Amino acid sequence: MTDSVAACGDNSRDNAITAQIAKALTEATGLLRRPQRVVPLIQRLVSDKLRVTFEQRHLYSYATTKRSSGDALNSLLRWILDAQRPDGGIAAYYGLLTGYSESYPEVTGYIVPTLYDCARTTGDDDAVVAVERATQWLLSLQMSMGAFPAGLHGGLHGDAKQPSVFNTGQILQGLVRAHVETNRPEILQAAVAAGDWLVRMQHADGSWSGPAAYQNVAHTYYSMVAWALAELSERAANRRHGCSDHEHSLSYGRPAERNLDWVLSHFRPGGWIDGINLRGHPNYLHFIAYALQGALECAILRRRSDAIEAVAKSSWVLLRKFETNKFLPGAFEPDFKNGQRFTCLTGNAQMSCVWLRLFEVTDDLRYLNAALKMNEMLKPLIPARGRRGIFGGVSGSYPIWGRYQPLRYLSWGNKFFADALLLEQRLTRSFAASAFEALPCAS
Amino acid sequence: MRIVVLCPSVYSETACAMAVRMAEFGHVPAGALALPTLDRGTLLRKLGQWGTQDVIRYASAKLTPHRGDGRAQVSNPYLQPLLKHGEGVFRSLRQVAKFYGFPIEVCSDQNAPDSIARLREWSPDLIIFTGGNILRKQLLDVPRLGVLNVHLGLLPEVRGMSSPEWSLLIHVPVGVTIHYIDAGIDTGPILQRCEFPDASRCESLSDLRNRLIAFGVEQVAEVVAGLDRGTISASPQSDLDEDHQFFVMHEWLQARAAERLTKRRSVAIVESVNG
Numbered sequence: 204m205t206d207s208v209a210a211c212g213d214n215s216r217d218n219a220i221t222a223q224i225a226k227a228l229t230e231a232t233g234l235l236r237r238p239q240r241v242v243p244l245i246q247r248l249v250s251d252k253l254r255v256t257f258e259q260r261h262l263y264s265y266a267t268t269k270r271s272s273g274d275a276l277n278s279l280l281r282w283i284l285d286a287q288r289p290d291g292g293i294a295a296y297y298g299l300l301t302g303y304s305e306s307y308p309e310v311t312g313y314i315v316p317t318l319y320d321c322a323r324t325t326g327d328d329d330a331v332v333a334v335e336r337a338t339q340w341l342l343s344l345q346m347s348m349g350a351f352p353a354g355l356h357g358g359l360h361g362d363a364k365q366p367s368v369f370n371t372g373q374i375l376q377g378l379v380r381a382h383v384e385t386n387r388p389e390i391l392q393a394a395v396a397a398g399d400w401l402v403r404m405q406h407a408d409g410s411w412s413g414p415a416a417y418q419n420v421a422h423t424y425y426s427m428v429a430w431a432l433a434e435l436s437e438r439a440a441n442r443r444h445g446c447s448d449h450e451h452s453l454s455y456g457r458p459a460e461r462n463l464d465w466v467l468s469h470f471r472p473g474g475w476i477d478g479i480n481l482r483g484h485p486n487y488l489h490f491i492a493y494a495l496q497g498a499l500e501c502a503i504l505r506r507r508s509d510a511i512e513a514v515a516k517s518s519w520v521l522l523r524k525f526e527t528n529k530f531l532p533g534a535f536e537p538d539f540k541n542g543q544r545f546t547c548l549t550g551n552a553q554m555s556c557v558w559l560r561l562f563e564v565t566d567d568l569r570y571l572n573a574a575l576k577m578n579e580m581l582k583p584l585i586p587a588r589g590r591r592g593i594f595g596g597v598s599g600s601y602p603i604w605g606r607y608q609p610l611r612y613l614s615w616g617n618k619f620f621a622d623a624l625l626l627e628q629r630l631t632r633s634f635a636a637s638a639f640e641a642l643p644c645a646s
Numbered sequence: 647m648r649i650v651v652l653c654p655s656v657y658s659e660t661a662c663a664m665a666v667r668m669a670e671f672g673h674v675p676a677g678a679l680a681l682p683t684l685d686r687g688t689l690l691r692k693l694g695q696w697g698t699q700d701v702i703r704y705a706s707a708k709l710t711p712h713r714g715d716g717r718a719q720v721s722n723p724y725l726q727p728l729l730k731h732g733e734g735v736f737r738s739l740r741q742v743a744k745f746y747g748f749p750i751e752v753c754s755d756q757n758a759p760d761s762i763a764r765l766r767e768w769s770p771d772l773i774i775f776t777g778g779n780i781l782r783k784q785l786l787d788v789p790r791l792g793v794l795n796v797h798l799g800l801l802p803e804v805r806g807m808s809s810p811e812w813s814l815l816i817h818v819p820v821g822v823t824i825h826y827i828d829a830g831i832d833t834g835p836i837l838q839r840c841e842f843p844d845a846s847r848c849e850s851l852s853d854l855r856n857r858l859i860a861f862g863v864e865q866v867a868e869v870v871a872g873l874d875r876g877t878i879s880a881s882p883q884s885d886l887d888e889d890h891q892f893f894v895m896h897e898w899l900q901a902r903a904a905e906r907l908t909k910r911r912s913v914a915i916v917e918s919v920n921g
Contacts, residue, residue, distance in 0.1 A: 265894060571899070575898055
């Protein structure tokens with residue numbers, strides 16, 4: 204998630220309360236409008252209750268499943284394709300009470316790289332068609348200042364909408380990748396405009412706050428925006444006319460590192476990251492993982508070993524918790540204390556991605572080991588049957604009534620779990636090949 | 647020296663072999679404290695460690711009568727020489743205890759006050775841990791010298807679980823370490839650290855584990871003899887700050903570790919053929 208699904212970017216407290224009441228009413232009336240939704244709702248509630256009651260976790264064991272990663276990946280992709288709305292955007296979620304939400308610009312943006320990777324791996328042409336439609340829709344949303352709007356699609360139009368730093372960063376990820384894949388100049392132009400706006404909005408200390416930031420305050424999980432700028436610097440900006448590679452690296456790379464430094468200043472010695480700063484919400488694993496993932500990817504692109512070490516330290520704390528307890532709590536109090544009993548599946552999938560990337564850059568097999576087990580744990584929680592919106596969906600929480608996005612299947616959950624499985628496939632293949640080559644008899 | 651054996655079950659072959667080995671060289675245990683075999687916790691632990699099929703196979707091997715030379719009755723063939731008893735084998739610690747004349751107690755928790763009280767009655771110099779609960783401080787404080795553990799990996803390089811498999815994957819020599827247990831995980835002072843010379847002869851990961859267990863029993867016997875003579879002392883581990891802890895290995899990585907073992911074996915065979 205998403206600055207906006209929680210409170211739609213409202214600035215005043217009154218508006219936030221009104222939005223919460225409206226959201227609760229919409230959810231409550233969802234079943235009245237479509238009573239047939241009660242069947243899958245009860246099915247999932249019962250199945251999660253049974254699973255929670257009977258599952259056993261032991262120090263020497265881990266969850267296993269016969270479901271292959273390829274099969275899970277196909278169903279995750281199918282869910283994403285089903286969630287594409289007629290306008291080309293991807294819905295934020297499928298609610299067991301309310302059905303599909305409207306298109307969600309932020310997720311539509313950063314799901315673009317996932318769709319390209321899925322298309323390449325699975326050979327699914329539908330994914331290519333979907334990602335091209337999604338990109339076209341994104342281009343139509345860009346505001347004249349270069350930013351992208353907050354919240355779900357609908358309501359206000361054009362520049363009357365509130366621009367959002369986080370959403371612009373997340374969409375920038377998608378634009379950069381779409382340009383790399385298609386080489387279309389208008390996509391590069393849009394990406395550069397978004398990057399320029401982000402740089403203009405950045406404070407001298409490297410953070411983003413003010414009206415274009417969620418709840419007006421700076422957040423460490425905006426490291427995802429730094430990652431997007433680093434991507435722009437690395438992959439696309441050097442194709443812009445009239446500018447040298449070095450100049451582009453400075454234009455977007457330095458702001459990315461400025462934010463990275465600001466984020467790193469919030470890492471505590473024990474690994475905890477301050478500055479998640481979400482009033483009215485606990486420190487969900489999803490946001491902790493965002494902060495880690497953004498910092499790690501930015502650090503890799505900018506070759507910052509100090510930042511990789513800091514992320515590795517925090518990730519190791521979470522890895523130990525996962526290995527000992529066999530799940531990661533959905534939310535924590537500072538210093539990773541008092542983990543809540545439910546699991547945030549998106550956060551779990553994100554941590555799998557972080558561990559896999561750490562394995563890639565450090566060669567420490569314990570990260571790969573934890574990620575393999577994490578993916579194994581997540582696979583059976585993806586419905587292998589069910590109607591559109593349910594089949595292949597990653598729920599917000601497990602059990603589904605947990606505090607993070609209850610009773611919903613989330614497009615960003617699908618995105619991160621698909622990313623984790625794609626990374627798993629790539630890294631296990633290359634490890635198996637390199638391990639074979641390293642053996643004395645392999646020649 | 648008064649020795650007590652802690653075991654995960656009266657049917658533990660390792661515990662039986664350890665008790666026999668101690669008795670053979672004159673240190674008949676002062677007692678043995680075992681966890682019950684059929685309680686929920688043990689059953690779940692074994693299911694988690696071994697999987698359903700292996701648990702059923704193991705239980706049926708232990709609970710049904712056997713004929714023959716006893717080889718089929720021992721799941722770890724490398725312990726068979728120690729477990730051989732007349733025409734058959736020792737099938738439980740009760741049989742070992744009856745033969746050598748030492749008491750055996752079954753408890754639901756080795757850290758429980760009753761268990762600690764019983765251990766104190768036996769006033770051990772040394773406790774040998776062959777499996778069971780995670781041990782708490784009250785228990786660790788009972789013996790005069792400490793609680794010995796056989797770790798199937800070289801410390802401090804490979805702490806925690808799946809040690810032989812991790813050793814193969816991270817290019818650390820395969821071996822065992824005899825150390826005292828402290829509050830951490832495999833962080834206690836080291837008495838003996840031995841590389842295992844026969845790793846390249848192992849046919850599979852389970853074969854490697856079986857050989858390491860038997861090797862570990864012999865190393866404990868050496869350590870106990872050394873402690874008795876005063877020729878061995880414990881050294882604290884040098885790099886406690888570094889995190890060398892490993893966790894249970896995923897089956898995909900286990901398969902890669904098994905491949906490395908197979909390759910080592912092939913290389914060893916080729917080298918022996920080439921002279």
